[in-house]
Amino acid sequence: MKSLLTVLFLTLTSLTSAYSQDAEKMDATFVGYEDDMYVFTDNEGYRVEFSNISKEASQKYDLTDPMYVGKQFILTFTVDTEMDEDDEEIQVSTIVTLMMPQ
Known part of the structure; x- marks a missing residue:
């Protein structure tokens, strides 16, 4: 019984963590809207779409x-x-909020 509860707990934990996404924040320069993608470069010069x-x-x-x-x-x-x-699994990035620094 104890092992069944452990398996159930681990399964539920992995399911909730797979569906809950944490928002991330970054400073970036807008490069343009290309091929239906919003393209930015971060402070280190990496291209982010x-x-x-x-x-x-x-x-x-x-x-x-x-x-x-x-x-x-x-x-x-x-x-x-x-x-x-x-x-096939793909990653989809979504801009949630935008702000221009003062």
């Missing part, structure tokens, strides 16, 4: 407008794992 943006963030800043290219942003984002059309 986001496939989705929240409605709130897109209403605040229309990143499809070239006027934001080269601008610095503080962004909060999540990374989720989804299945693609070939039943």
Whole structure:
């Protein structure tokens, strides 16, 4: 019985951690909107691409407008794992909030 409870607990813990995503924050420069992706570079020069943006963030800043290219942003984002059309796991990054530093 004790081992059954342990297995059940571990299974439930792994399921909840797989579906709960923590938001991360970064400072980055907007490179542009390319191939349906929002492209940024971080402070170390690494290219970061986001496939989705929240409605709130897109209403605040229309990143499809070239006027934001080269601008610095503080962004909060999540990374989720989804299945693609070939039943392969892919990571989908979503911008949750955007803010331009003062």
